[in-house]
Amino acid sequence: MxxxxxxxxxxxxxxxxxxxxxxxxxxxxxxxxxxxxxxxxxxxxxxxxxxxxxxxxxxxxxxxxxxxxxxxxxxxxxxxxxxxxxxxxxxxxxxxxxxxxxxxxxxxxxxxxxxxxxxxxxxxxxxxxxxxxxxxxxxxxxxxxxxxxxxxxxxxxxxxxxxxxxxxxNIDYNEVSSTFKVSNVEKQSAKVTIADADIVVSAGRGLKGPEHWHMIEELAEVLGAATACSKPVSDMGWRPHSEHVGQTGKPVASNLYIAIGISGAIQHLAGINSSKVKVVINSDPEAPFFKAADYGVVGDAFDIIPELINKLKARK
Ligand SMILES: Cc1cc2nc3c(=O)[nH]c(=O)nc-3n(C[C@H](O)[C@H](O)[C@H](O)COP(=O)(O)OP(=O)(O)OC[C@H]3O[C@@H](n4cnc5c(N)ncnc54)[C@H](O)[C@@H]3O)c2cc1C
Missing domain, CATH: 3.40.50.620 (HUPs)
Known part of the structure; x- marks a missing residue:
């Protein structure tokens, strides 16, 4: 056996x-x-x-x-x-x-x-x-x-x-034919996928608009992380649907999940619960996400994220 x-x-x-x-x-x-x-x-x-x-x-x-x-x-x-x-x-x-x-x-x-x-x-x-x-x-x-x-x-x-x-x-085996054939697979990007990532940097409506996502992408790049987002963000077309995580999106089970400007609605938490360490950055100290967080930073993402990127780059 x-x-x-x-x-x-x-x-x-x-x-x-x-x-x-x-x-x-x-x-x-x-x-x-x-x-x-x-x-x-x-x-x-x-x-x-x-x-x-x-x-x-x-x-x-x-x-x-x-x-x-x-x-x-x-x-x-x-x-x-x-x-x-x-x-x-x-x-x-x-x-x-x-x-x-x-x-x-x-x-x-x-x-x-x-x-x-x-x-x-x-x-x-x-x-x-x-x-x-x-x-x-x-x-x-x-x-x-x-x-x-x-x-x-x-x-x-x-x-x-x-x-x-x-x-x-190598083994001898009999192949069976499939009723369908994959003719071409085009990946949307060569970046780390949410499923494979050790670290996921995720952002929500608190980012105010798609034009601010360069901060999230830069932070993800410095950390070697995948990027993700809340449902409204992908619904509004700020980010692709492939990044939507939560109950109705992709599940996340990373070692580190960083949530920026995400309130922590139950449907969001349902999909990211099995991440090991959750870090929340939110300007509202009453945001529900803090209750589920291992580490929390109360503050404005537009001040914290550039600072964090600089500190991480300096350490490298
Ligand atoms: C059936 C159903 C299924 C759903 N499935 C999902 C799902 O799979 N995934 C999902 O994410 N949602 C899902 N939702 C939606 C969910 O209920 C919430 O509406 C959604 O998660 C909220 O997204 P958000 O946190 O980005 O936005 P908001 O709730 O608007 O929160 C924005 C947060 O950003 C903070 N913020 C604002 N400005 C700043 C700043 N400058 N710096 C830092 N923080 C700031 C605010 O304090 C706030 O906490 C579902 C809802 C339903 C009904």
Whole structure:
């Protein structure tokens, strides 16, 4: 019995989430006394997974599998699952992984649990803790069956180096055809994405208008952060919808979330709750966001942000 990690890549390079899932997979395989097998598709730096303890690395090379579809990837993974006698599959919390988890569970007749936040509380029975209700609660869930599929909530498990000597293998597999084909993917920008970011700099209506966002972008650049915004900001077209975070936008689970000129409405907080450290900058000391903050600065963003950028630049 082995543990399988689906290691996601983008433009042929492993994503940060692949190191999180491999670290989790290694710890779990050690608890189970089993091997860790990492599988990726058309990936050029797959050997990096050795640093996180992979015992075997499978690189699936095919021009037909260049772009993700849940059906084609699931069918290949199901063949590796059968060949390697896999008992647990570990996925990230990306949008692709969510589709994949459901599809894979369907074709392998197994259970799929998302948003897992820690190693299992018990292995037999297999019990995991997962976040639910937009991270306001945790549920303890038992998974039965010979094959379990779990996805790990972003930034919930630390990346740990763990020397492995995984042999890289190419495998024989049967491809299935998909009912649709991705012809082209155009990314909106080459910046750090909200899902991958360690730090997210987010701003709201307090910024008064799109012409002031250069401060937010500059602060994000100095910190190597992704930029985000509240819903009204994207609704008014000040920022692209891809930056809208919250209950109806993207979820954020960064290590540091900096909220500037955002009041802290419940729908905003619902999406950013699982960020580890929250810093709030707001001119109104009564702004509700301060109640959810780890650190708060009461003051005018137009004074504080340029000062902060200067201080950070001086430190570099
Ligand atoms: C069904 C539903 C779903 C929703 N989903 C979302 C969602 O996913 N995400 C989301 O964000 N919202 C969502 N909302 C909207 C949400 O209720 C709030 O209206 C919204 O979050 C407020 O955005 P804001 O904080 O940018 O603006 P405001 O509430 O107007 O707050 C602006 C803040 O900026 C501060 N400020 C003003 N000037 C300055 C200055 N110079 N320096 C520093 N601070 C300053 C003010 O004190 C204030 O706190 C949803 C609402 C509904 C009904």
């Amino acid at each position: 082995s543990v399988l990690v689906y290691s996601e890549s983008e433009n042929g390079k492993l994503k940060k989430s692949s190191f999180e899932t491999a670290s989790y997979g290694k710890a779990l395989s050690q608890e189970l006394g089993s091997k860790l097998i990492c599988v990726s598709f058309n990936c050029s730096d797959i050997e990096l997974l050795n640093k996180y303890g992979a015992d075997k690395i499978v690189n699936v090379e095919s021009s037909n599998l260049k772009d993700f579809t849940a059906k084609t990837y699931s069918h290949v993974l199901s063949q590796v699952i059968e060949k390697e006698n896999i008992s647990v599959v570990i996925l990230s919390s990306s949008a692709d992984a969510k589709y994949l988890g459901a599809y894979l569970a369907g074709i392998t007749d197994s259970s799929y649990i998302s948003n897992v936040v820690a190693l299992p509380e018990s292995l037999n029975p297999f019990i995991v803790r997962r976040s639910c209700f937009t991270n306001k609660a945790f549920s303890t869930t038992e998974i039965n069956g010979n094959l379990k599929i779990i996805s790990i909530s972003s930034n919930s498990y630390e990346i740990n180096e763990n020397n492995g000597d995984g042999v890289i293998e």
